[in-house]
Amino acid sequence: MICGSCIHDNALAVALGELGHEVALIPTYTPLRTDEEDVSLDRVFFGAVNVYLQQKSGLFRRLPRFLTRWLDRPSFLRWVTKGAHSTDAKLLGEMAVAMLRGDEGPNGGEVEALAVWLRDEFKPDVVHLTNSMFLGSVGRLKEVLGVPVVVSVQGEDLFLGQLEEPWRGRAIALLAEKAQGADAFVAPSGYYAARMSEMLQVPVERMRVVPLGIRLYPQPPCVEKEQSGDRLVLGYLARVCPEKGFHLLADAFESLAGQPGGERLHLHAAGYLGPADRAYFEEIETRLEERGLGDRFRYHGEVDLAGKRAFLRSLDLFSVPTVYREAKGLSTLEAMAEGVPVVQPRHGSFPEMVERAGGGVLVEPESVEALAMALGELIADAARRRELGRAGHAGVRHHFAADSMARATAALYADVTAAATATATSRII
Secondary structure, three states: OOOHHHHHHHHHHHHHHHOOOOOOOOOEOOOOOOOOOOOOOOOOEOOHHHHHHHHHOHHHHOOOHHHHHHHHOHHHHHHHHOOOOOOOHHHOHHHHHHHHOHHHOOOHHHHHHHHHHHHHHHOOOOEEEOOHHHHHHHHHHHHHHOOOEEEEOOOHHHHHHHOOOOHHHHHHHHHHHHHOOOOEEEEOOHHHHHHHHHHHOOOHHHEEEOOOOEOOOOOOOOOOOOOHHHOEEEEEEOOOOOOOOHHHHHHHHHHHHOOOOHHHEEEEEEOOOOHHHHHHHHHHHHHHHHOOOHHHEEEOOOOOHHHHHHHHHOOOEEOOOOOOOOOOOHHHHHHHHOOOOEEEEOOOOHHHHHHHHOOEEEEOOOOHHHHHHHHHHHHOOHHHHHHHHHHHHHHHHHHOEHHHHHHHHHHHHHHHHHHHHHHHHHHHO
16 A cells, blocks of 8 residues: 555655755665655565565575575565555564564574665665664664664554564564664654653653654645535545544544535545455445435545545545554645645644644544534634635645755754764774
8 A cells, every 4th residue: 555654754765865965765575655756766675575484484594695585676576465465463473573683583684685785885874764663673784884773663553552462562572672772763743752762661852853744735725615516525535444533534424414514514535445444444335325425425545646636635624533643644734735624633643733733623532522523613614614724734834844854854864973973983082
């Protein structure tokens, strides 16, 4: 599926390049899948098939690298994963622990291959691992390269929470152990910095908060529009699944549709729908049809960049009422950037994001009643919708642009490289 982390990392790499920095964006497991121009290397490290086979077979781990390298080709990985079912996190505990063991585990050859390539081909001043599940690689990378390693945290707690024991406990213990070797951490919000500081057992001062940044486009938002025929469209853009709260939004829509004035409300959804969640989606779709709302609901499927922008610009209101505490929430920023007012739960990163941008309303999490009430108030108040739309459009551009994210990240790189230089100098003296 198009991946929020891929979109974020790709946007960061582009923006850093525009600031004059040389960046190698290195895919792991599978090639990146983003809805913008992909600037990553045409090469994959820790290829998913290789990692799996190394985990399962000691014999495979002993094969020469030239015999297995073809399994990491992007074209092969795209082919082998085409149409594949989403992987259940509950089944990945053993592999997660193996990955966190780094060069001491079954994937040690993969760690070494990355370290050697970086040393011989790219020669970086700093390495940025954009997922803390690669913390096991930090020690070997620093040993081979002699440069600082920065690590992002951006939603790993949800994955870890779905692992079964004993793997969950082992993975968290390894994370805390390996975290001590990182030079700094990057979190997308103060909430998530505190959350992962506790999980990784590192001082919160080592967590640099760099708010999310998105690519912005010159076209003005549709903040002054009204739908033809007084039709109002409520939108959802995210993976269609229970964790993202699609059922809560559908329940709120059903409630509002039965109220005076609710006959003009429509619900549109877009985003990846995996095989594991298809029954969940079909149950909601069937219920809406039975309530006579089938002709007022439309699922657009997974959308590309042009489709996403067209979808967002067709909306009057937006909500992704996640059940879990969201670490990122890129689609909320994207909606506000297009001038669409948002209604989001008051948890995770949403309070900081929505309050800073000023483009929406926060409600009690997991409450259909609170969600429906907030949406209903905005449905009845066109002036308030326009006010929030204009504020969100301006707020995202001021606080959440990709170049702002890149400047803050580059400043962190400068800090950690200066600290590393100072430490090396003091040792020489």
